Amino acid sequence: MKKIGFWTLIFLLFSGGLSLLKSNTEIVEKHYSQGFYYYYSKTLNFCTAYIPFSIGDIFYIIVGIYLLLKLTKTIRQSPLLKDKIIACTGFTIKAYTLFFILFNLTWGLNNYRTSLQDKLAIGLSYDTTDLIALTTKLSKLVNIQQYQLTNNTAQAVVNRQSLDQIFKKAQKGIETTAIQLNLYRYFPTSINSSLYSTPLTYAGFGGYINPFTIEAQVNNQIPNLTMIITASHEISHQMGYARESDANFIGYLATYNQKELIDQYAANIYALRFCLSELYRTDSAKADQIVASLYPGVRINIYENTVFWNKHKTIIDRAFKHIYGAFLKTNNQKEGIRSYNKFLALLINYNKKVSIYS
Structure with a gap:
């Protein structure tokens, strides 16, 4: 006792x-x-x-x-x-x-640590008008990029890069973004395909950071297009940006800043999914209108992530999401699993400050 x-x-x-x-x-x-x-x-x-x-x-x-x-x-x-x-x-x-x-x-x-919003000197507030503007911009951008990549509006974009190529480009993208955002120093990264990819899939996770060995781990079973930005997301955690919203934002910019069009497309598809998910909460009619304007190939790329996770959804997935949400709350992320969506607030307000898409 x-x-x-x-x-x-x-x-x-x-x-x-x-x-x-x-x-x-x-x-x-x-x-x-x-x-x-x-x-x-x-x-x-x-x-x-x-x-x-x-x-x-x-x-x-x-x-x-x-x-x-x-x-x-x-x-x-x-x-x-x-x-x-x-x-x-x-x-x-x-x-x-x-x-x-x-x-x-x-x-x-x-x-x-000091939040990314304070480092960037931006706010977090936005309204439905701001959300619609970003969603519309991204929808037009992905339509253009999808056609440039396939020359066929009905064909989904397929990422044929190897894991090694994805990881190396993610590292370079993070280096560039660290300079762009004036983030404190940068060091060599360690990123690998996780040995636990199958359990991670059924638990609903695309990757994770090992908090003891500081290795970025990526689930090698997730859709290849999603894997591009997941790699950057996990390296962001490795840099010490523990908040999910911060890692989402840094990971997005790191992927968007890549030279190859497929990486930029993957980043914008990722952001567009978040935008549409949030817009369906506030203005479902407008969300339907924007979805209808997307090329069929773009819609396939947007939904392939949802299809993948729904295919592997079990009681284990729901339990882990509940547990992880509680875990985030105990670690200074009061929104819990919704912390990921705070990424939109960062993206909208940072775009107002520097005009990412101009």
Whole structure:
């Protein structure tokens, strides 16, 4: 019981410290994101950047086996049922507390850094008129790009790039965007196809950042067009931009800034999906009108992502989305799973400031 009390106290004290950081983003930005995290992630990236498989995925397997063996041993050493329950409770609290502390020290504190909107000196407010304007602009742009890529309005664009090509271009795109947005320093990236792509698919995730080894992981089963921007999104997390909205925005610009038309098209299809999803909430008639104006090939590319995820949707997917939404809320992203949609607010307001599409 003493161990339970000790680890519970450690957890509460650390949680209290995190609460204080919510109102001290400048401290986190200077001393953690631009300090400790920069050097920690740079060191790990140099070690893993040239390894053609995910060290982090293997790390999870080893840790999982170790914890299972440790828990089994703990249970066996307790003779009575009451003792087994106490031992399991103590083990769980200790393991979670250590995970919680390590997660935040190695990557999670980036959730409390200065927000991207403050770095860019832009607001987050927009109205339906702004949304319609961006959606209309993107719809016209993707129509033009789709025809340039296929010479056939009815044909969907197919991305035939290899994973290696996608990853290398994503790295270059992020470098360019880091300079464009004046983001703090940049370092070599480490990005791989995840060994857990099948579980990720059924859990509803296109990729993830390993918060301990700082490796960007991409689900190799998602549609190839989506994979282009997913790679940039995960590298954005690797740079220390933990908020989903920030990673979406940086990932979008990094892909949009690519020289090849197919990458620009992938970026705009991605943004257009967000726009249409949001517009259907506020003005479904206008959303229907814009969708009707899209070339058939464009509509195929927009819906192929939805078709893919619907094909793999299970109770596991719904459970993980609920859990991940709660996880985001506990990590200073109060919108939960809707944090991804905050990307539109950043895009609309940044476009007002610099005219991305002019």
